[in-house]
Amino acid sequence: MEKTTPLSGAGQDRLISHGPGEEASFEAVLESARSRLRAAPALPGVTLDQQLALLDELAGFELGRFLLVNRGLNAWWTHQLVTYDPSAARADSLTDLERRVFEALPATLATRQRFGIFRAQLQKRLAPGMALASVPCGLMGELLLLDYTGLEDVTLTGIDLDQQALDAARQLAETRGLGERVTLRREDAWALSLENAVDVLTSNGLNIYEPDDARVVALYRSFFQALKPGGTLVTSFLTPAPTMSPDSPWDMTKTQPALLQLQYLLFVRMIDAKWSAYRTHTQTAQQLEEAGFTNVEFIDDDARMFPTIIARKPA
DSSP, X not given: OOOOSXXXXXXXXXXXXXXXXXXXXXXXXXXXXXXXXXXXXXXXXXXXXXXXXXXXXHTTSHHHHHHHHHSSOOHHHHHHHHXXXXXXXXXXXXXXXHHHHHHTOHHHHHHHHHHHHHHHHHHHHOOTTOXXXXXXXXXXXXXXXXXXXXXXXXXXXXXXXXXXXHHHHHHHHHHTTOGGGEEXXXXXXXXXXXXXXXXXXXXXXXXXGOOOHHHHHHHXXXXXXXXXXXXXXXXXXXXXXXTTOTTOOOOGGGSOHHXXXXXXXXXXXXXXXXXXXXXXXXXXXXXXXXXXXXXXXXXXXXXXXXXXXXXXXXX
């Protein structure tokens, strides 16, 4: 994969999804991860030496290094994961671990399926004259990759705090021939300037980084305010694993224990990922209803790890 993004999230200290916090050398970040592994309780079936060797593998490719430094995904890497096509990947272009991250980890597969569900739901809702928004927009792929044939008057708004994301979204919009209908704004999702302005608002990737339930309800209220009466919210959330909650909805027949263990090693023990706010379907429905939404509908991925939500603002 071509290198197009810096490792550091410096200058983006208000972002909650990625960024190293304090400046540190990569070797310091790597040593911190090694220290976490040495201090962690023993894990059945995997020795400490094997975990340290796996960490070195993770540090051997660009996405792994980005995750170790930033503990989350930026717009560019999210877009690469959700649009990745295994059939188009060169056999010699990825390391073994890199291929497993892109092609086999349950979280990756759920994320990619979630992206496909978003696009299908958005495509079937398109109608002449609609205004759509994406918050945070990232590269805005869930909107920019749709088919707008015969819908030349549909307008698109992308909102993000990350200027790099906005710049990349602009580039993708131009590449897709949609530049003239796209408006991009650098705003906080909790303080949108939109009010009763859009027919459909799509959002992925904020609530999974926000552990404060009151803040998540406030985020949903911000989306509610931005929508026109009768408008639709298309969003998503992460569900807890069976080890985290007796109410976990995960379908364990859709994955393999070895892949779940690998995912745990990478994301929890080594990266200490920031996306750690998990909620059940019931909790999420209650939060959306508290924000004013009705007709809350869930569309699960196969493993029920990263459900899509369709919710309405009353007319």
